Amino acid sequence: MNRYWTLAGGPLGGLPEPGDFRLRESVMPAPGPGQALSRTIYISLDPYQWGYRKGGLEKPGEVCHARTVSQVVESRMDGFAAGDLVFNVNGWSEYALMGEGVPRPAYMIPRKLDPKLGRISQAVGVLGMLGLTAYSGMTLLGAPKAGETVVVSAASGGVGQIACQLARIAGARVVGIAGSAEKCRFVTEALRIDKCVSHQSPTLAAEIARACPDGVDVYFENVGGAVFDAVTPRLNPAARVTICGVIAQYHDGAEQEGKAGLVRRLAPLVRERDVVVHDLFVGDFVADHQDRFLSDMGAWVAAGEVTYREDIRQGFECVPTAFGEMMRGGNFGKTLVQVSDDPTL
Ligand SMILES: NC(=O)c1ccc[n+]([C@@H]2O[C@H](COP(=O)([O-])OP(=O)(O)OC[C@H]3O[C@@H](n4cnc5c(N)ncnc54)[C@H](OP(=O)(O)O)[C@@H]3O)[C@@H](O)[C@H]2O)c1
Incomplete structure:
Protein backbone atom coordinates (compact mmCIF):
# COMPACT_ATOMS: atom_id res chain seq x y z
CA MET A 1 0.00 0.00 0.00
CA ASN A 2 0.98 3.64 -0.52
CA ARG A 3 0.20 6.44 1.94
CA TYR A 4 -0.50 10.07 1.07
CA TRP A 5 -1.90 13.26 2.59
CA THR A 6 -4.91 15.04 1.13
CA LEU A 7 -7.05 18.01 2.18
CA ALA A 8 -9.70 16.88 4.68
CA GLY A 9 -12.36 18.98 2.95
CA GLY A 10 -13.33 21.48 5.68
CA PRO A 11 -13.07 25.28 5.34
CA LEU A 12 -9.47 26.56 5.44
CA GLY A 13 -8.59 29.36 7.88
CA GLY A 14 -5.79 31.92 7.73
CA LEU A 15 -3.00 29.44 8.49
CA PRO A 16 -2.83 25.63 8.10
CA GLU A 17 -3.96 23.45 11.01
CA PRO A 18 -3.20 19.70 11.26
CA GLY A 19 -6.96 18.97 11.02
CA ASP A 20 -7.03 20.49 7.52
CA PHE A 21 -5.32 17.33 6.24
CA ARG A 22 -6.17 13.61 6.20
CA LEU A 23 -3.83 10.62 5.82
CA ARG A 24 -5.04 8.09 3.27
CA GLU A 25 -3.90 4.78 1.80
CA SER A 26 -4.21 3.38 -1.70
CA VAL A 27 -2.91 0.42 -3.64
CA MET A 28 0.69 0.96 -4.78
CA PRO A 29 0.55 2.43 -8.31
CA ALA A 30 2.21 0.46 -11.13
CA PRO A 31 4.03 2.35 -13.91
CA GLY A 32 2.43 2.23 -17.35
CA PRO A 33 4.28 2.85 -20.62
CA GLY A 34 6.40 6.02 -20.35
CA GLN A 35 6.04 6.16 -16.56
CA ALA A 36 8.26 5.45 -13.55
CA LEU A 37 7.43 4.74 -9.90
CA SER A 38 9.60 6.46 -7.30
CA ARG A 39 9.98 6.37 -3.52
CA THR A 40 9.90 9.80 -1.92
CA ILE A 41 12.94 10.65 0.21
CA TYR A 42 12.49 14.40 0.93
CA ILE A 43 9.30 16.45 0.71
CA SER A 44 9.76 20.22 0.26
CA LEU A 45 7.35 22.38 2.30
CA ASP A 46 6.82 25.81 0.75
CA PRO A 47 4.47 28.74 1.48
CA TYR A 48 3.08 28.69 -2.10
CA GLN A 49 1.51 25.29 -1.37
CA TRP A 50 -0.86 27.01 1.05
CA GLY A 51 -1.76 29.47 -1.70
CA TYR A 52 -2.65 26.51 -3.96
CA ARG A 53 -4.87 25.03 -1.27
CA LYS A 54 -6.60 28.26 -0.26
CA GLY A 55 -7.03 29.18 -3.89
CA GLY A 56 -8.97 25.95 -4.53
CA LEU A 57 -6.34 24.59 -6.96
CA GLU A 58 -6.13 21.41 -4.89
CA LYS A 59 -9.25 19.35 -4.21
CA PRO A 60 -9.94 17.09 -1.19
CA GLY A 61 -8.99 13.54 -2.20
CA GLU A 62 -6.08 14.67 -4.39
CA VAL A 63 -2.51 14.19 -3.16
CA CYS A 64 -1.23 17.46 -1.68
CA HIS A 65 1.24 19.00 -4.13
CA ALA A 66 4.95 19.30 -3.27
CA ARG A 67 8.31 19.17 -4.97
CA THR A 68 10.30 16.13 -3.86
CA VAL A 69 13.61 14.29 -4.03
CA SER A 70 12.99 10.62 -4.77
CA GLN A 71 14.56 7.35 -5.89
CA VAL A 72 13.23 5.44 -8.88
CA VAL A 73 11.94 2.00 -7.92
CA GLU A 74 10.67 0.75 -11.27
CA SER A 75 10.86 2.46 -14.67
CA ARG A 76 9.24 2.25 -18.08
CA MET A 77 10.29 5.87 -18.73
CA ASP A 78 13.12 6.74 -21.13
CA GLY A 79 16.17 8.17 -19.40
CA PHE A 80 15.27 6.93 -15.91
CA ALA A 81 16.30 3.59 -14.37
CA ALA A 82 15.65 1.88 -11.04
CA GLY A 83 17.99 3.35 -8.43
CA ASP A 84 18.24 6.81 -10.05
CA LEU A 85 17.92 9.76 -7.67
CA VAL A 86 15.56 12.36 -9.08
CA PHE A 87 13.96 15.74 -8.52
CA ASN A 88 10.23 15.31 -9.15
CA VAL A 89 6.82 16.29 -7.78
CA ASN A 90 5.56 13.26 -5.82
CA GLY A 91 3.66 15.54 -3.44
CA TRP A 92 2.85 14.54 0.11
CA SER A 93 3.00 10.86 -0.86
CA GLU A 94 5.36 8.02 0.03
CA TYR A 95 5.42 6.74 -3.56
CA ALA A 96 4.16 8.21 -6.84
CA LEU A 97 4.30 7.89 -10.59
CA MET A 98 5.99 10.37 -12.92
CA GLY A 99 6.13 10.64 -16.70
CA GLU A 100 3.49 10.14 -19.38
CA GLY A 101 0.08 11.51 -18.37
CA VAL A 102 1.06 12.42 -14.79
CA PRO A 103 0.10 16.09 -14.25
CA ARG A 104 2.74 18.52 -12.97
CA PRO A 105 3.45 22.24 -13.42
CA ALA A 106 5.15 22.79 -16.80
CA TYR A 107 8.37 24.11 -15.26
CA MET A 108 8.76 21.27 -12.70
CA ILE A 109 10.34 18.77 -15.06
CA PRO A 110 11.66 15.57 -13.45
CA ARG A 111 15.45 15.42 -13.67
CA LYS A 112 18.17 13.05 -12.52
CA LEU A 113 20.38 14.26 -9.67
CA ASP A 114 24.14 14.00 -9.43
CA PRO A 115 25.01 13.57 -5.72
CA LYS A 116 28.51 14.91 -6.48
CA LEU A 117 27.00 18.41 -7.02
CA GLY A 118 25.77 18.70 -3.43
CA ARG A 119 23.43 17.05 -0.92
CA ILE A 120 20.47 15.62 -2.81
CA SER A 121 18.08 17.47 -0.45
CA GLN A 122 19.48 20.72 -1.92
CA ALA A 123 17.75 19.93 -5.22
CA VAL A 124 14.59 21.43 -3.71
CA GLY A 125 16.55 24.23 -2.03
CA VAL A 126 19.70 26.10 -2.91
CA LEU A 127 20.39 23.98 -6.02
CA GLY A 128 16.74 23.97 -7.09
CA ASP A 284 9.48 32.43 -15.84
CA PHE A 285 13.23 31.91 -15.38
CA VAL A 286 13.57 28.13 -15.69
CA ALA A 287 13.81 27.80 -19.47
CA ASP A 288 16.42 30.52 -20.04
CA HIS A 289 18.39 30.65 -16.80
CA GLN A 290 18.35 27.21 -15.14
CA ASP A 291 21.68 25.99 -16.61
CA ARG A 292 23.60 29.19 -15.88
CA PHE A 293 22.07 29.32 -12.38
CA LEU A 294 23.09 25.72 -11.59
CA SER A 295 26.64 26.31 -12.75
CA ASP A 296 27.02 29.62 -10.80
CA MET A 297 25.29 28.39 -7.65
CA GLY A 298 27.05 25.00 -7.74
CA ALA A 299 30.38 26.85 -7.79
CA TRP A 300 29.40 29.24 -4.94
CA VAL A 301 28.17 26.37 -2.77
CA ALA A 302 31.28 24.27 -3.49
CA ALA A 303 33.53 27.24 -2.62
CA GLY A 304 31.64 27.96 0.62
CA GLU A 305 30.57 31.39 -0.69
CA VAL A 306 26.95 30.33 -0.22
CA THR A 307 26.09 28.25 2.83
CA TYR A 308 22.65 26.74 3.23
CA ARG A 309 20.77 25.80 6.36
CA GLU A 310 18.07 23.16 6.12
CA ASP A 311 15.43 22.34 8.71
CA ILE A 312 14.80 18.64 8.06
CA ARG A 313 11.97 17.05 10.03
CA GLN A 314 11.67 13.27 10.21
CA GLY A 315 8.70 11.01 9.38
CA PHE A 316 5.77 11.05 7.00
CA GLU A 317 3.24 11.57 9.80
CA CYS A 318 4.67 15.00 10.71
CA VAL A 319 4.20 16.61 7.26
CA PRO A 320 1.05 18.71 8.09
CA THR A 321 2.46 19.80 11.46
CA ALA A 322 5.81 20.80 9.94
CA PHE A 323 3.92 22.71 7.22
CA GLY A 324 1.89 24.68 9.79
CA GLU A 325 5.03 25.46 11.80
CA MET A 326 6.88 26.71 8.70
CA MET A 327 3.99 29.05 7.87
CA ARG A 328 4.23 30.49 11.41
CA GLY A 329 8.02 31.01 11.40
CA GLY A 330 8.69 27.84 13.44
CA ASN A 331 11.21 26.67 10.83
CA PHE A 332 14.86 27.64 10.92
CA GLY A 333 16.14 27.33 7.34
CA LYS A 334 14.66 25.54 4.36
CA THR A 335 11.88 23.21 5.55
CA LEU A 336 11.91 19.59 4.40
CA VAL A 337 10.52 16.34 5.71
CA GLN A 338 12.56 13.19 5.26
CA VAL A 339 10.16 10.29 4.77
CA SER A 340 12.51 7.44 3.78
CA ASP A 341 16.22 6.56 3.71
CA ASP A 342 18.64 8.84 1.84
CA PRO A 343 21.07 6.37 0.23
CA THR A 344 23.73 9.09 -0.15
CA LEU A 345 24.12 9.62 3.60
N1 LIG B 1 7.87 34.42 -6.51
C1 LIG B 1 8.23 33.15 -6.59
O1 LIG B 1 8.32 32.58 -7.69
C2 LIG B 1 8.53 32.42 -5.32
C3 LIG B 1 9.17 31.17 -5.35
C4 LIG B 1 9.48 30.55 -4.13
C5 LIG B 1 9.14 31.20 -2.92
N2 LIG B 1 8.49 32.39 -2.96
C6 LIG B 1 8.14 33.11 -1.73
O2 LIG B 1 9.33 33.31 -0.99
C7 LIG B 1 8.99 33.51 0.37
C8 LIG B 1 9.89 32.66 1.23
O3 LIG B 1 9.59 31.28 0.98
P1 LIG B 1 10.47 30.14 1.67
O4 LIG B 1 10.05 28.86 1.06
O5 LIG B 1 11.89 30.52 1.63
O6 LIG B 1 9.93 30.15 3.16
P2 LIG B 1 10.77 30.43 4.49
O7 LIG B 1 11.31 31.82 4.38
O8 LIG B 1 11.74 29.32 4.70
O9 LIG B 1 9.67 30.30 5.62
C9 LIG B 1 8.77 31.29 5.84
C10 LIG B 1 9.36 32.37 6.81
O10 LIG B 1 8.54 33.52 6.73
C11 LIG B 1 8.70 34.25 7.92
N3 LIG B 1 7.40 34.75 8.35
C12 LIG B 1 6.28 34.05 8.56
N4 LIG B 1 5.31 34.87 8.97
C13 LIG B 1 5.84 36.13 9.04
C14 LIG B 1 5.34 37.40 9.41
N5 LIG B 1 4.08 37.55 9.80
N6 LIG B 1 6.16 38.45 9.34
C15 LIG B 1 7.44 38.31 8.96
N7 LIG B 1 7.99 37.12 8.60
C16 LIG B 1 7.17 36.05 8.65
C17 LIG B 1 9.25 33.29 8.97
O11 LIG B 1 10.57 33.69 9.31
P3 LIG B 1 10.85 34.58 10.63
O12 LIG B 1 10.89 33.67 11.81
O13 LIG B 1 12.13 35.22 10.33
O14 LIG B 1 9.71 35.54 10.76
C18 LIG B 1 9.31 31.95 8.24
O15 LIG B 1 10.45 31.19 8.62
C19 LIG B 1 7.51 33.20 0.52
O16 LIG B 1 6.79 34.40 0.57
C20 LIG B 1 7.21 32.41 -0.75
O17 LIG B 1 5.85 32.52 -1.11
C21 LIG B 1 8.18 33.00 -4.13
Whole structure:
Protein backbone atom coordinates (compact mmCIF):
# COMPACT_ATOMS: atom_id res chain seq x y z
CA MET A 1 0.00 0.00 0.00
CA ASN A 2 0.98 3.64 -0.52
CA ARG A 3 0.20 6.44 1.94
CA TYR A 4 -0.50 10.07 1.07
CA TRP A 5 -1.90 13.26 2.59
CA THR A 6 -4.91 15.04 1.13
CA LEU A 7 -7.05 18.01 2.18
CA ALA A 8 -9.70 16.88 4.68
CA GLY A 9 -12.36 18.98 2.95
CA GLY A 10 -13.33 21.48 5.68
CA PRO A 11 -13.07 25.28 5.34
CA LEU A 12 -9.47 26.56 5.44
CA GLY A 13 -8.59 29.36 7.88
CA GLY A 14 -5.79 31.92 7.73
CA LEU A 15 -3.00 29.44 8.49
CA PRO A 16 -2.83 25.63 8.10
CA GLU A 17 -3.96 23.45 11.01
CA PRO A 18 -3.20 19.70 11.26
CA GLY A 19 -6.96 18.97 11.02
CA ASP A 20 -7.03 20.49 7.52
CA PHE A 21 -5.32 17.33 6.24
CA ARG A 22 -6.17 13.61 6.20
CA LEU A 23 -3.83 10.62 5.82
CA ARG A 24 -5.04 8.09 3.27
CA GLU A 25 -3.90 4.78 1.80
CA SER A 26 -4.21 3.38 -1.70
CA VAL A 27 -2.91 0.42 -3.64
CA MET A 28 0.69 0.96 -4.78
CA PRO A 29 0.55 2.43 -8.31
CA ALA A 30 2.21 0.46 -11.13
CA PRO A 31 4.03 2.35 -13.91
CA GLY A 32 2.43 2.23 -17.35
CA PRO A 33 4.28 2.85 -20.62
CA GLY A 34 6.40 6.02 -20.35
CA GLN A 35 6.04 6.16 -16.56
CA ALA A 36 8.26 5.45 -13.55
CA LEU A 37 7.43 4.74 -9.90
CA SER A 38 9.60 6.46 -7.30
CA ARG A 39 9.98 6.37 -3.52
CA THR A 40 9.90 9.80 -1.92
CA ILE A 41 12.94 10.65 0.21
CA TYR A 42 12.49 14.40 0.93
CA ILE A 43 9.30 16.45 0.71
CA SER A 44 9.76 20.22 0.26
CA LEU A 45 7.35 22.38 2.30
CA ASP A 46 6.82 25.81 0.75
CA PRO A 47 4.47 28.74 1.48
CA TYR A 48 3.08 28.69 -2.10
CA GLN A 49 1.51 25.29 -1.37
CA TRP A 50 -0.86 27.01 1.05
CA GLY A 51 -1.76 29.47 -1.70
CA TYR A 52 -2.65 26.51 -3.96
CA ARG A 53 -4.87 25.03 -1.27
CA LYS A 54 -6.60 28.26 -0.26
CA GLY A 55 -7.03 29.18 -3.89
CA GLY A 56 -8.97 25.95 -4.53
CA LEU A 57 -6.34 24.59 -6.96
CA GLU A 58 -6.13 21.41 -4.89
CA LYS A 59 -9.25 19.35 -4.21
CA PRO A 60 -9.94 17.09 -1.19
CA GLY A 61 -8.99 13.54 -2.20
CA GLU A 62 -6.08 14.67 -4.39
CA VAL A 63 -2.51 14.19 -3.16
CA CYS A 64 -1.23 17.46 -1.68
CA HIS A 65 1.24 19.00 -4.13
CA ALA A 66 4.95 19.30 -3.27
CA ARG A 67 8.31 19.17 -4.97
CA THR A 68 10.30 16.13 -3.86
CA VAL A 69 13.61 14.29 -4.03
CA SER A 70 12.99 10.62 -4.77
CA GLN A 71 14.56 7.35 -5.89
CA VAL A 72 13.23 5.44 -8.88
CA VAL A 73 11.94 2.00 -7.92
CA GLU A 74 10.67 0.75 -11.27
CA SER A 75 10.86 2.46 -14.67
CA ARG A 76 9.24 2.25 -18.08
CA MET A 77 10.29 5.87 -18.73
CA ASP A 78 13.12 6.74 -21.13
CA GLY A 79 16.17 8.17 -19.40
CA PHE A 80 15.27 6.93 -15.91
CA ALA A 81 16.30 3.59 -14.37
CA ALA A 82 15.65 1.88 -11.04
CA GLY A 83 17.99 3.35 -8.43
CA ASP A 84 18.24 6.81 -10.05
CA LEU A 85 17.92 9.76 -7.67
CA VAL A 86 15.56 12.36 -9.08
CA PHE A 87 13.96 15.74 -8.52
CA ASN A 88 10.23 15.31 -9.15
CA VAL A 89 6.82 16.29 -7.78
CA ASN A 90 5.56 13.26 -5.82
CA GLY A 91 3.66 15.54 -3.44
CA TRP A 92 2.85 14.54 0.11
CA SER A 93 3.00 10.86 -0.86
CA GLU A 94 5.36 8.02 0.03
CA TYR A 95 5.42 6.74 -3.56
CA ALA A 96 4.16 8.21 -6.84
CA LEU A 97 4.30 7.89 -10.59
CA MET A 98 5.99 10.37 -12.92
CA GLY A 99 6.13 10.64 -16.70
CA GLU A 100 3.49 10.14 -19.38
CA GLY A 101 0.08 11.51 -18.37
CA VAL A 102 1.06 12.42 -14.79
CA PRO A 103 0.10 16.09 -14.25
CA ARG A 104 2.74 18.52 -12.97
CA PRO A 105 3.45 22.24 -13.42
CA ALA A 106 5.15 22.79 -16.80
CA TYR A 107 8.37 24.11 -15.26
CA MET A 108 8.76 21.27 -12.70
CA ILE A 109 10.34 18.77 -15.06
CA PRO A 110 11.66 15.57 -13.45
CA ARG A 111 15.45 15.42 -13.67
CA LYS A 112 18.17 13.05 -12.52
CA LEU A 113 20.38 14.26 -9.67
CA ASP A 114 24.14 14.00 -9.43
CA PRO A 115 25.01 13.57 -5.72
CA LYS A 116 28.51 14.91 -6.48
CA LEU A 117 27.00 18.41 -7.02
CA GLY A 118 25.77 18.70 -3.43
CA ARG A 119 23.43 17.05 -0.92
CA ILE A 120 20.47 15.62 -2.81
CA SER A 121 18.08 17.47 -0.45
CA GLN A 122 19.48 20.72 -1.92
CA ALA A 123 17.75 19.93 -5.22
CA VAL A 124 14.59 21.43 -3.71
CA GLY A 125 16.55 24.23 -2.03
CA VAL A 126 19.70 26.10 -2.91
CA LEU A 127 20.39 23.98 -6.02
CA GLY A 128 16.74 23.97 -7.09
CA MET A 129 13.72 26.25 -7.31
CA LEU A 130 14.52 28.28 -4.18
CA GLY A 131 18.04 28.96 -5.37
CA LEU A 132 16.72 30.00 -8.77
CA THR A 133 14.14 32.24 -7.07
CA ALA A 134 16.87 34.08 -5.17
CA TYR A 135 19.17 34.17 -8.21
CA SER A 136 16.52 35.58 -10.55
CA GLY A 137 15.07 38.01 -7.99
CA MET A 138 18.39 39.26 -6.62
CA THR A 139 21.21 38.67 -9.12
CA LEU A 140 19.22 39.15 -12.34
CA LEU A 141 16.44 41.61 -11.39
CA GLY A 142 17.68 43.48 -8.30
CA ALA A 143 21.24 43.47 -9.72
CA PRO A 144 22.89 45.11 -6.68
CA LYS A 145 26.14 47.00 -7.25
CA ALA A 146 29.11 47.21 -4.92
CA GLY A 147 28.41 49.64 -2.10
CA GLU A 148 24.63 49.71 -2.53
CA THR A 149 22.32 48.87 0.38
CA VAL A 150 20.17 45.76 0.02
CA VAL A 151 17.35 44.67 2.35
CA VAL A 152 16.06 41.07 2.41
CA SER A 153 13.05 39.99 4.48
CA ALA A 154 12.55 36.45 5.87
CA ALA A 155 16.36 36.49 5.70
CA SER A 156 17.00 33.16 7.44
CA GLY A 157 14.43 31.21 5.37
CA GLY A 158 14.76 28.99 2.34
CA VAL A 159 14.88 31.81 -0.25
CA GLY A 160 15.99 34.68 1.99
CA GLN A 161 19.27 33.18 3.16
CA ILE A 162 20.35 32.69 -0.48
CA ALA A 163 19.19 36.16 -1.56
CA CYS A 164 21.23 37.74 1.26
CA GLN A 165 24.38 35.90 0.26
CA LEU A 166 23.99 36.72 -3.44
CA ALA A 167 23.80 40.41 -2.53
CA ARG A 168 26.93 40.03 -0.37
CA ILE A 169 28.74 38.30 -3.28
CA ALA A 170 27.83 41.31 -5.46
CA GLY A 171 29.63 43.55 -2.96
CA ALA A 172 26.52 45.23 -1.51
CA ARG A 173 25.93 46.18 2.11
CA VAL A 174 23.18 43.79 3.20
CA VAL A 175 20.54 44.16 5.92
CA GLY A 176 18.41 41.12 6.73
CA ILE A 177 15.07 41.05 8.53
CA ALA A 178 14.19 37.91 10.53
CA GLY A 179 12.11 36.87 13.55
CA SER A 180 14.06 35.66 16.58
CA ALA A 181 17.41 36.83 17.97
CA GLU A 182 18.80 33.37 17.15
CA LYS A 183 17.80 33.73 13.48
CA CYS A 184 19.28 37.25 13.35
CA ARG A 185 22.56 35.90 14.78
CA PHE A 186 22.59 33.18 12.11
CA VAL A 187 22.13 35.82 9.40
CA THR A 188 25.02 38.00 10.57
CA GLU A 189 27.40 35.22 11.68
CA ALA A 190 26.83 32.16 9.46
CA LEU A 191 25.70 34.05 6.34
CA ARG A 192 28.18 36.94 6.92
CA ILE A 193 25.54 39.62 6.40
CA ASP A 194 26.22 43.14 7.71
CA LYS A 195 23.14 43.62 9.90
CA CYS A 196 19.90 41.87 10.82
CA VAL A 197 16.82 43.50 12.33
CA SER A 198 13.99 41.59 14.04
CA HIS A 199 10.51 42.17 12.65
CA GLN A 200 9.23 41.41 16.16
CA SER A 201 10.66 44.73 17.37
CA PRO A 202 8.00 47.36 18.20
CA THR A 203 10.33 49.97 16.67
CA LEU A 204 11.00 48.11 13.39
CA ALA A 205 10.76 51.17 11.13
CA ALA A 206 13.23 53.15 13.26
CA GLU A 207 15.63 50.20 13.37
CA ILE A 208 15.50 49.82 9.59
CA ALA A 209 16.20 53.54 9.23
CA ARG A 210 19.21 53.18 11.57
CA ALA A 211 20.47 50.07 9.73
CA CYS A 212 20.14 51.81 6.33
CA PRO A 213 21.52 55.34 6.84
CA ASP A 214 22.00 55.76 3.06
CA GLY A 215 18.53 54.47 2.20
CA VAL A 216 17.69 51.20 0.38
CA ASP A 217 18.75 50.52 -3.22
CA VAL A 218 17.46 46.94 -3.57
CA TYR A 219 14.62 45.39 -1.58
CA PHE A 220 13.93 41.65 -1.85
CA GLU A 221 10.48 41.17 -0.31
CA ASN A 222 9.33 37.78 1.00
CA VAL A 223 6.90 38.99 3.64
CA GLY A 224 4.64 41.99 2.90
CA GLY A 225 2.46 43.47 5.69
CA ALA A 226 4.17 45.47 8.44
CA VAL A 227 7.67 44.68 7.14
CA PHE A 228 6.84 46.17 3.73
CA ASP A 229 5.39 49.25 5.44
CA ALA A 230 8.59 49.70 7.44
CA VAL A 231 11.05 49.32 4.54
CA THR A 232 9.41 51.14 1.63
CA PRO A 233 9.75 54.70 3.06
CA ARG A 234 13.53 54.15 2.95
CA LEU A 235 13.65 53.34 -0.80
CA ASN A 236 16.09 55.52 -2.74
CA PRO A 237 15.32 57.02 -6.17
CA ALA A 238 15.74 54.31 -8.86
CA ALA A 239 15.67 51.55 -6.22
CA ARG A 240 14.80 48.05 -7.46
CA VAL A 241 12.15 46.07 -5.59
CA THR A 242 11.62 42.34 -6.16
CA ILE A 243 8.27 41.20 -4.81
CA CYS A 244 8.98 37.53 -4.18
CA GLY A 245 6.26 36.64 -1.65
CA VAL A 246 3.86 37.98 0.97
CA ILE A 247 3.87 35.36 3.72
CA ALA A 248 2.83 37.79 6.49
CA GLN A 249 -0.41 38.49 4.68
CA TYR A 250 -1.62 34.96 5.43
CA HIS A 251 -1.61 36.02 9.08
CA ASP A 252 -3.28 39.40 8.86
CA GLY A 253 -6.04 38.37 6.45
CA ALA A 254 -4.76 40.55 3.59
CA GLU A 255 -3.49 37.67 1.46
CA GLN A 256 -6.11 38.41 -1.19
CA GLU A 257 -4.27 41.67 -1.75
CA GLY A 258 -1.25 39.52 -2.60
CA LYS A 259 1.85 40.48 -4.50
CA ALA A 260 -0.17 42.51 -7.00
CA GLY A 261 -1.40 44.66 -4.11
CA LEU A 262 2.18 45.53 -3.15
CA VAL A 263 2.95 46.36 -6.78
CA ARG A 264 -0.04 48.73 -6.80
CA ARG A 265 1.02 50.37 -3.58
CA LEU A 266 4.48 51.06 -5.03
CA ALA A 267 3.02 52.78 -8.12
CA PRO A 268 3.50 56.35 -6.75
CA LEU A 269 7.19 55.61 -6.09
CA VAL A 270 7.52 54.22 -9.62
CA ARG A 271 6.06 57.44 -11.03
CA GLU A 272 7.75 59.94 -8.73
CA ARG A 273 11.12 58.33 -7.85
CA ASP A 274 11.82 55.95 -10.77
CA VAL A 275 11.61 52.93 -8.47
CA VAL A 276 11.56 49.70 -10.52
CA VAL A 277 9.25 46.93 -9.29
CA HIS A 278 9.47 43.26 -10.32
CA ASP A 279 6.62 40.85 -9.51
CA LEU A 280 8.72 37.68 -9.44
CA PHE A 281 7.55 34.26 -10.62
CA VAL A 282 10.39 31.76 -10.65
CA GLY A 283 8.74 29.64 -13.34
CA ASP A 284 9.48 32.43 -15.84
CA PHE A 285 13.23 31.91 -15.38
CA VAL A 286 13.57 28.13 -15.69
CA ALA A 287 13.81 27.80 -19.47
CA ASP A 288 16.42 30.52 -20.04
CA HIS A 289 18.39 30.65 -16.80
CA GLN A 290 18.35 27.21 -15.14
CA ASP A 291 21.68 25.99 -16.61
CA ARG A 292 23.60 29.19 -15.88
CA PHE A 293 22.07 29.32 -12.38
CA LEU A 294 23.09 25.72 -11.59
CA SER A 295 26.64 26.31 -12.75
CA ASP A 296 27.02 29.62 -10.80
CA MET A 297 25.29 28.39 -7.65
CA GLY A 298 27.05 25.00 -7.74
CA ALA A 299 30.38 26.85 -7.79
CA TRP A 300 29.40 29.24 -4.94
CA VAL A 301 28.17 26.37 -2.77
CA ALA A 302 31.28 24.27 -3.49
CA ALA A 303 33.53 27.24 -2.62
CA GLY A 304 31.64 27.96 0.62
CA GLU A 305 30.57 31.39 -0.69
CA VAL A 306 26.95 30.33 -0.22
CA THR A 307 26.09 28.25 2.83
CA TYR A 308 22.65 26.74 3.23
CA ARG A 309 20.77 25.80 6.36
CA GLU A 310 18.07 23.16 6.12
CA ASP A 311 15.43 22.34 8.71
CA ILE A 312 14.80 18.64 8.06
CA ARG A 313 11.97 17.05 10.03
CA GLN A 314 11.67 13.27 10.21
CA GLY A 315 8.70 11.01 9.38
CA PHE A 316 5.77 11.05 7.00
CA GLU A 317 3.24 11.57 9.80
CA CYS A 318 4.67 15.00 10.71
CA VAL A 319 4.20 16.61 7.26
CA PRO A 320 1.05 18.71 8.09
CA THR A 321 2.46 19.80 11.46
CA ALA A 322 5.81 20.80 9.94
CA PHE A 323 3.92 22.71 7.22
CA GLY A 324 1.89 24.68 9.79
CA GLU A 325 5.03 25.46 11.80
CA MET A 326 6.88 26.71 8.70
CA MET A 327 3.99 29.05 7.87
CA ARG A 328 4.23 30.49 11.41
CA GLY A 329 8.02 31.01 11.40
CA GLY A 330 8.69 27.84 13.44
CA ASN A 331 11.21 26.67 10.83
CA PHE A 332 14.86 27.64 10.92
CA GLY A 333 16.14 27.33 7.34
CA LYS A 334 14.66 25.54 4.36
CA THR A 335 11.88 23.21 5.55
CA LEU A 336 11.91 19.59 4.40
CA VAL A 337 10.52 16.34 5.71
CA GLN A 338 12.56 13.19 5.26
CA VAL A 339 10.16 10.29 4.77
CA SER A 340 12.51 7.44 3.78
CA ASP A 341 16.22 6.56 3.71
CA ASP A 342 18.64 8.84 1.84
CA PRO A 343 21.07 6.37 0.23
CA THR A 344 23.73 9.09 -0.15
CA LEU A 345 24.12 9.62 3.60
N1 LIG B 1 7.87 34.42 -6.51
C1 LIG B 1 8.23 33.15 -6.59
O1 LIG B 1 8.32 32.58 -7.69
C2 LIG B 1 8.53 32.42 -5.32
C3 LIG B 1 9.17 31.17 -5.35
C4 LIG B 1 9.48 30.55 -4.13
C5 LIG B 1 9.14 31.20 -2.92
N2 LIG B 1 8.49 32.39 -2.96
C6 LIG B 1 8.14 33.11 -1.73
O2 LIG B 1 9.33 33.31 -0.99
C7 LIG B 1 8.99 33.51 0.37
C8 LIG B 1 9.89 32.66 1.23
O3 LIG B 1 9.59 31.28 0.98
P1 LIG B 1 10.47 30.14 1.67
O4 LIG B 1 10.05 28.86 1.06
O5 LIG B 1 11.89 30.52 1.63
O6 LIG B 1 9.93 30.15 3.16
P2 LIG B 1 10.77 30.43 4.49
O7 LIG B 1 11.31 31.82 4.38
O8 LIG B 1 11.74 29.32 4.70
O9 LIG B 1 9.67 30.30 5.62
C9 LIG B 1 8.77 31.29 5.84
C10 LIG B 1 9.36 32.37 6.81
O10 LIG B 1 8.54 33.52 6.73
C11 LIG B 1 8.70 34.25 7.92
N3 LIG B 1 7.40 34.75 8.35
C12 LIG B 1 6.28 34.05 8.56
N4 LIG B 1 5.31 34.87 8.97
C13 LIG B 1 5.84 36.13 9.04
C14 LIG B 1 5.34 37.40 9.41
N5 LIG B 1 4.08 37.55 9.80
N6 LIG B 1 6.16 38.45 9.34
C15 LIG B 1 7.44 38.31 8.96
N7 LIG B 1 7.99 37.12 8.60
C16 LIG B 1 7.17 36.05 8.65
C17 LIG B 1 9.25 33.29 8.97
O11 LIG B 1 10.57 33.69 9.31
P3 LIG B 1 10.85 34.58 10.63
O12 LIG B 1 10.89 33.67 11.81
O13 LIG B 1 12.13 35.22 10.33
O14 LIG B 1 9.71 35.54 10.76
C18 LIG B 1 9.31 31.95 8.24
O15 LIG B 1 10.45 31.19 8.62
C19 LIG B 1 7.51 33.20 0.52
O16 LIG B 1 6.79 34.40 0.57
C20 LIG B 1 7.21 32.41 -0.75
O17 LIG B 1 5.85 32.52 -1.11
C21 LIG B 1 8.18 33.00 -4.13
